[in-house]
Amino acid sequence: MVRTSNSYLLLCICSKNLPMDDLSRFYIFTGKGGVGKSTLSLSFSKYLKNQNKNVKLVFFKTSKLDEGSLQYNVLLKEANELGVQVLDLDLLECAQGYIARKLNSKTIASWIIKTPFFKSLINMIPGFNYVIYLGQILTMLEDDPSLVLVLDSPSSGHALTMLQATTNFSEIFKSGAIFDDTKLMLSRMRQENFVKINVITIPTTLSLQEARELKQQINQDFQYKIDICCNFTLKDYANEELPEFLKKKIANEVEAIGQNQAELSVTINLVLTEDNTSLIKELVPSMKSLV
């Protein structure tokens, strides 16, 4: 939606963005908090970088948690050390850029986004954020055919709000520039080999169930390419000398995984290290399975 060039023509979907190998262009990591989304999206970006891909890791600065948070800063630092490029999108900047291009005036755009009415519009309709962010992401992918974006998205509810936002908005806006653009965004998102969603979960029955429910909800409107990835598994550490409670914990885990086997694409072992950088590095080789 938001063009980085000066043109304010609509997005062109008949683009030259051919898929590279079997890569998708836009990877969304989602799932409940604390399941390792950020770590995995970072390792995944590192994996693509090692393959000499033009990859960027995307954050939304939508939540107050992101700003100045230690976690966020630690991630930035890790990314920096690993040589992974990070793109943090700021909502109002994206919105202002979009309006400026539509109205062909930066002055009017900066005035509009400062009005209480506009802020309320964004606040009352959180999905609005995501249309703006997604527009920015799609435009960047359009402008640079070699670019691959990895999104470390907020917890599951939000990812769903994001994916449904485009559908909701083409229903909300029946005409006008945004309407045309959300239509284009939808068809863009639904191109083959364009979006890949990795739903991250942990090996408990409830979490696996929730991941499957999330997948179903996402798929209600359109069958995206989705993998469920179970993180922090202990099963490969099973041995005779473990104490009973751990044996039982692992047995439960194996059964929970077994019950969901049909829907579960990937499992990733708990890494026995406490240092973040070596954790991310150890995970890199297994990231092939999330492509």
Place this chain on the structure above:
Amino acid sequence: MSQLNKQFEIFSGTGGVGKTTLATSRAIELARSGNRVLLITIDPAKRLKDLLKLEGEGEVIQVTDPLSEGENLELFVELMNPEKTFARMAKESNAEEVLQNRIVSILTRPYGGLNEILSIVELNMNYLSGKYDTIVLDTPPGSHFLDFLDATQRIQVFFDKSFVDIFNYLGKKTDLTGVNIGKKIFNKVISSGIKKLLSYLSKVTGDQFVDEFIEAVLAIYKTKSSFLAALQLQQTLKDDKYSNWFLVTSVEQNKLEEALQLKAHAKGLITNKSYMVLNKCIENELMKWSPSADHKNYKLKETLLNRERHLKKSLKDSFEKVLEFPEVISLSPLDHLKGLTQTWKNC
């Protein structure tokens, strides 16, 4: 634990840490000690719904004790549904026609964007009904939870600022009979340039949207009494005479940082006095285990143990009251409820 029992018991936390199961077990334990309890939950997994035999959404349902079939408890559960909440608000305001508005119905879908605001309203409506000793609220996870807290402020900004803007504009061209707008708002005439703003916006969003959005705003405005009533609830929620806040995290999901961030941002709500609940502790079990230092299991034990100890230490640095819940190692959600209910009882 009954001495801790307050009018509101709010469970917030980082998602996927057993928050909903903890809130449910707390509600069961309070009901078992003779309280009339309402549990409001948002988006639980299907297995938990099955366990409580919850079918409909957006209605308060009395449930039997899931732990011991047939026991008579005054335990009520409501599965939050934004559409139904908004429909009730419209009915209370005698403005059911607003439900016909296309944009309103899109916005009040689950995930349509008004989830958090409407759950505050729902909480307040049930509180005002005066039917319950305690309302246990399971809030949306993670940053959703912050939206939940921000919701009341958003209501304020929306009704204060946007409406003044819009009515200044509308007052000149629309017949507002039937819309009950206070004189005060009309008198607050500010040259806000809203007309110009809307004409610019219509270039981007289309004319039809601008008109329909104004209609939607008017529709929401008609239900404003429920929103504004919900605003007053925030004061009560802040007061530890009336509210217990439980911030939940788990050993398995190291979300220490996120928990501390929640505390930092939930100003005045989550404080040192809030309960920090650490779920899925296995330290006691691990301590009974001594693999030899040259065995590969040694590293496993050390990793698991250090992870938990580090977490506990940091939590105790920030919270006066840390409740530890041992992990219930079972596949059955019923066992989890049982185990957690027992721990509440022993607290």
